[in-house]
Amino acid sequence: MPTRTLRVDLKERGYDIAIGSGTLPQCAEFLAERSSSSHVVLITDSNVDELYADAVGDYFVEAGLEVELLVIEAGEESKNADVLIDLWQTMLAEGADRGSVVAAVGGGVVGDIAGFVAATFTRGVPFLQIPTTLLAQVDSSVGGKVGVNLPEAKNIVGAFWQPLGVLIDVDVLGTLPAGEFAAGMAEVVKYGVIMDEPFFEYLESNVDAINARDSETLQYVVERCCRLKADVVQEDEREETGRRAILNYGHTFAHAFEAATQYGKLLHGEAVAMGMVCASQLAERIGLIDAQATQRQIELLEALSLPTRPLEFDSEEIYRLMWHDKKVADGKLRFVLPTRLGEVKLTSAVKSGDVIAILEGDA
Ligand SMILES: NC(=O)c1ccc[n+]([C@@H]2O[C@H](COP(=O)([O-])OP(=O)(O)OC[C@H]3O[C@@H](n4cnc5c(N)ncnc54)[C@H](O)[C@@H]3O)[C@@H](O)[C@H]2O)c1
Ligand SMILES: O=C(O)C(=O)C[C@@H](O)[C@H](O)[C@H](O)COP(=O)(O)O
Ligand SMILES: [Zn+2]
Numbered sequence: 001m002p003t004r005t006l007r008v009d010l011k012e013r014g015y016d017i018a019i020g021s022g023t024l025p026q027c028a029e030f031l032a033e034r035s036s037s038s039h040v041v042l043i044t045d046s047n048v049d050e051l052y053a054d055a056v057g058d059y060f061v062e063a064g065l066e067v068e069l070l071v072i073e074a075g076e077e078s079k080n081a082d083v084l085i086d087l088w089q090t091m092l093a094e095g096a097d098r099g100s101v102v103a104a105v106g107g108g109v110v111g112d113i114a115g116f117v118a119a120t121f122t123r124g125v126p127f128l129q130i131p132t133t134l135l136a137q138v139d140s141s142v143g144g145k146v147g148v149n150l151p152e153a154k155n156i157v158g159a160f161w162q163p164l165g166v167l168i169d170v171d172v173l174g175t176l177p178a179g180e181f182a183a184g185m186a187e188v189v190k191y192g193v194i195m196d197e198p199f200f201e202y203l204e205s206n207v208d209a210i211n212a213r214d215s216e217t218l219q220y221v222v223e224r225c226c227r228l229k230a231d232v233v234q235e236d237e238r239e240e241t242g243r244r245a246i247l248n249y250g251h252t253f254a255h256a257f258e259a260a261t262q263y264g265k266l267l268h269g270e271a272v273a274m275g276m277v278c279a280s281q282l283a284e285r286i287g288l289i290d291a292q293a294t295q296r297q298i299e300l301l302e303a304l305s306l307p308t309r310p311l312e313f314d315s316e317e318i319y320r321l322m323w324h325d326k327k328v329a330d331g332k333l334r335f336v337l338p339t340r341l342g343e344v345k346l347t348s349a350v351k352s353g354d355v356i357a358i359l360e361g362d363a
Contacts, residue, residue, distance in 0.1 A: 001219050008142065008230040010237055013162045017142060017226050021215055023169040024130070027056050028063030031128055034164040037101040040067045041091055043114035045074040048106040048132050052172055056105050056130060068094045072113065076263040079109050079148050081157070087117045098122045101164070107133035107180070108140035108268065112155070115146030119161035129166040134173055134184025135269055138225035141166045143233040149263060153324035154255035160238050170218045182305040183269025185210065188221055189300055190276060191228045194246045197342030199224055204296070207303045242346050245327055249336040249344055250276030253310075256321035260313060273306035281363040283337035285354050293341050315359035319352065
């Protein structure tokens with residue numbers, strides 16, 4: 001399959017997403033088409049460093065660029081303010097300035113933190129996304145949400161800072177551990193539920209090819225998700241009208257699960273899988289959707305090796321943590337709930353007793 005290019009049309013902040021197999025060596029050319037900077041701050045994590053970031057750095061150097069490689073510890077625990085301060089100070093010490101460009105090579109953790117570094121260093125430098133996990137390729141590298149966690153609340157400090165461009169090479173997914181691959185599929189299933197019933201059906205019919213990481217299937221899946229996300233972001237870049245909030249399906253629950261486990265026990269995608277089932281059960285409980293729609297989500301998620309039942313949580317604690325959700329407005333929690341497969345709505349018409357009942361497994 002040839003490399004495909006999608007456009008995220010955000011006027012002066014618009015950018016391309018290039019998706020293909022074996023695209024990584026094109027990184028210097030991809031950057032040069034979008035920036036005249038000769039200084040790249042390449043941010044990666046301790047796993048991706050040797051796997052891909054070294055090579056990306058070499059491609060940039062071969063193209064005549066000066067490269068500083070900054071490596072953070074792999075994992076969600078790194079998405080915090082201390083790591084941010086380290087990155088800012090190292091950049092300063094290494095001579096980065098307003099003429100530098102940040103390149104994020106890694107998963108969603110690297111993309112979110114490097115993007116926030118780019119948004120804030122010298123009040124903002126451009127950045128390039130080179131996502132290397134499935135989750136980052138289908139979701140986090142597109143749309144410009146960047147930031148870090150506090151112990152109490154996920155992604156609570158951040159910015160909207162769109163990248164210069166997104167370069168996706170699906171070949172790198174070959175080295176992704178199975179659990180990380182599955183976690184990315186949770187966000188993929190999300191797109192089907194929130195806005196594309198035929199895509200949900202496609203996923204149901206292609207579980208084997210997906211689990212086998214068939215390259216053409218993955219390119220199609222990544223491209224479909226990027227197109228759907230770009231369409232939503234184009235309509236509501238900064239989550240002001242409620243349209244972009246649909247991308248948060250399952251996340252009111254998921255983010256509370258992640259904070260309750262100190263970001264150390266659950267992958268984001270695993271929490272999203274459990275959160276989507278809770279949200280669908282909540283929708284069922286208040287009469288928005290039928291039981292079969294929830295059951296189909298559970299079956300698809302399980303076929304993709306994802307968890308569908310919350311851990312043994314303290315329900316009251318989870319409910320309390322949910323109030324840190326950024327969709328809270330007018331003193332009310334707002335949930336993204338399905339009305340059928342392929343359609344969701346944002347609603348605050350939910351009683352606390354119903355939420356707690358779902359958390360206690362009383363679906
Ligand atoms: N900004 C957004 O719109 C957005 C959207 C969804 C999720 N997120 C955020 O993304 C984060 C999760 O991202 P993630 O799931 O990519 O996790 P991650 O960045 O922690 O990466 C997962 C693991 O895979 C390793 N890895 C990365 N690429 C690899 C490869 N090709 N081969 C082998 N190992 C590889 C990493 O080192 C890490 O250990 C969360 O913090 C979540 O909040 C942000
Ligand atoms: O891009 C968005 O908008 C999303 O909601 C995508 C989510 O998958 C992602 O996890 C995002 O980081 C959550 O955003 P938040 O605003 O709830 O922190
Ligand atoms: Zn997410």
